[in-house]
Amino acid sequence: MNKFIRTLLLFFAAPVLLVIVVVTLYFRKDVYMDFGPYPNYSWKYYFQQLDDLSTKKYLQSEKNYNSFILGSSRSVGVYGCYLQTKIPNSRFFHYGSWSESIGAMHQKLWFLDSTGADIQNVVLYIDSDNTFHQDGSSFSQHFLFTGENETMYRLKHMKTFLLAKDPDYMKILLGMDVHGEIFPNWKSDKITNDCQHQCSAAEISKYGFRNQTHRDSVKIDSMLNVGFLYPRKSVPQYSGDQISEIEEIKLAEISEILKKHHTNFYVVITPLYDQIRFNTRDLNILKQYFGNRISDFSGINSFTNDPFNFPDRKHFLPMISKIMLDSVLNEKDNTRIKL
Numbered sequence: 660m661n662k663f664i665r666t667l668l669l670f671f672a673a674p675v676l677l678v679i680v681v682v683t684l685y686f687r688k689d690v691y692m693d694f695g696p697y698p699n700y701s702w703k704y705y706f707q708q709l710d711d712l713s714t715k716k717y718l719q720s721e722k723n724y725n726s727f728i729l730g731s732s733r734s735v736g737v738y739g740c741y742l743q744t745k746i747p748n749s750r751f752f753h754y755g756s757w758s759e760s761i762g763a764m765h766q767k768l769w770f771l772d773s774t775g776a777d778i779q780n781v782v783l784y785i786d787s788d789n790t791f792h793q794d795g796s797s798f799s800q801h802f803l804f805t806g807e808n809e810t811m812y813r814l815k816h817m818k819t820f821l822l823a824k825d826p827d828y829m830k831i832l833l834g835m836d837v838h839g840e841i842f843p844n845w846k847s848d849k850i851t852n853d854c855q856h857q858c859s860a861a862e863i864s865k866y867g868f869r870n871q872t873h874r875d876s877v878k879i880d881s882m883l884n885v886g887f888l889y890p891r892k893s894v895p896q897y898s899g900d901q902i903s904e905i906e907e908i909k910l911a912e913i914s915e916i917l918k919k920h921h922t923n924f925y926v927v928i929t930p931l932y933d934q935i936r937f938n939t940r941d942l943n944i945l946k947q948y949f950g951n952r953i954s955d956f957s958g959i960n961s962f963t964n965d966p967f968n969f970p971d972r973k974h975f976l977p978m979i980s981k982i983m984l985d986s987v988l989n990e991k992d993n994t995r996i997k998l
Contacts, residue, residue: 681821684832691816695719701847702755702854704831705840706820709854710756710763714770714801716852717752724752725777729767730784731759733929736980737782739851740858741866745988746923749780753852758789765909766804768916778920782984785928785945787937787957791901867981871967879967888966891934895959898938907944914948925987928955930962930979932969954987 691707692700692715700716702709709732717724726749728737739751754767764783771778802812820828827841848858856862882888902910917924926949928937936958945953962968962982968975 681832682817685817685821688832688834690820690831691813693813693816699847699849700852702843702845705843706823708757708800710754710759710767711801713753713755713852714803716847717754720752720850722750722752722850723777724750726751726780727767727771727776727778728753728755728782728784729759729764730756730782730929731786731789732757733786733974734759734782734784734980735854736975736977737784737984738856738858738863738866738977738981739853740848741863741981742780742782742984743851744863745984746780751780751851753847753854755847755852755854759784759786760792761785761790761906761909761913763800763804764790765913766800768913770803772916772919778916778922781917781922781924783924783926785926785937786931787898787901787928787935788931788933791903791906791941867978867985869976869978871976875970876967879970882972883966888932888969888972891932891959891963893959896933896935898935898941900938900940902941902944910944910948924949924952925984926953927983927987928953928957930956930958930960930968930975930983932963932966932972932975934959934963954983956983 686694689695690704692712695715696719700712700719702712726739726742726746728734728739728742728751730737732755734753735755737753739753742751743749756763768778768781802809805812807815825841827837830837845855846857847854848856851858879888916922926945928942937955942953942955956962962975962979968979970976
């Protein structure tokens with residue numbers, strides 16, 4: 660009987676020990692940066708979510724931010740450090756995300772308002788292909804936005820990671836090097852949270868230059884040849900109706916938050932490779948809440964005519980953001996407006 664018990668214990672001890680080792684490695688590696696604080700919260704692995712990291716970074720920061728950039732991955736080309744040189748007394752935080760819905764933007768502004776932030780300046784990037792195609796929350800968001808328990812939020816991260824079948828996940832857990840798509844290893848600025856660069860006078864001076872290498876040109880030429888960068892129609896095309904009643908409520912609540920803080924804000928409708936113009940009916944709805952603070956760069960124009968401005972067909976070069984922002988800032992009064 661004693662031999663049987665010992666055998667039984669050994670049988671169960673191996674998997675239990677393995678689980679303990681794996682969970683210990685997971686906590687030590689902390690791939691989702693759930694158990695900080697950390698000096699910086701940069702996007703390191705592709706399965707990390709940018710808005711989740713941004714929220715953690717904002718909560719840990721002791722900086723007194725008063726200006727915010729909201730939008731999808733297309734807002735990556737907006738440099739908060741550059742805007743600080745253009746808008747007096749602004750202290751920008753780039754609240755980065757991926758496919759950002761208007762509901763998610765509303766949640767972030769509500770969160771900032773609830774924490775007592777002085778929301779003096781806001782840049783909103785609106786995408787005609789996804790801003791109004793999603794609900795207000797997502798798997799990626801911080802538990803403060805999803806309403807779930809913090810422990811469950813962390814357990815969800817652990818379950819997602821440990822049950823993944825990607826061999827690179829185990830390499831990460833074991834401290835081995837990983838490369839390629841799984842390891843973008845961005846270096847965001849510690850203060851502004853600008854993506855893919857560290858703020859400096861030298862970096863700002865380079866902002867707005869195409870900086871396209873011969874390799875980039877060859878790649879885009881190849882994409883043109885295989886049809887990935889397809890020819891667009893020469894006749895203007897418009898998107899269908901997008902803004903739902905629920906989304907219009909979110910727009911109204913965003914407008915109220917901006918009014919409350921007398922925010923100086925800029926709404927930028929981004930240019931897309933497909934050259935489809937933002938729907939007129941939806942544009943009129945936006946005007947109801949944002950007035951003349953809207954700058955529409957969708958459709959056929961000098962940005963979208965050049966396929967070299969869209970190296971992956973989905974995103975445009977940072978240079979485009981710089982030109983758009985200069986245009987917007989030159990047209991608008993940079994003082995805080997009363998709505």
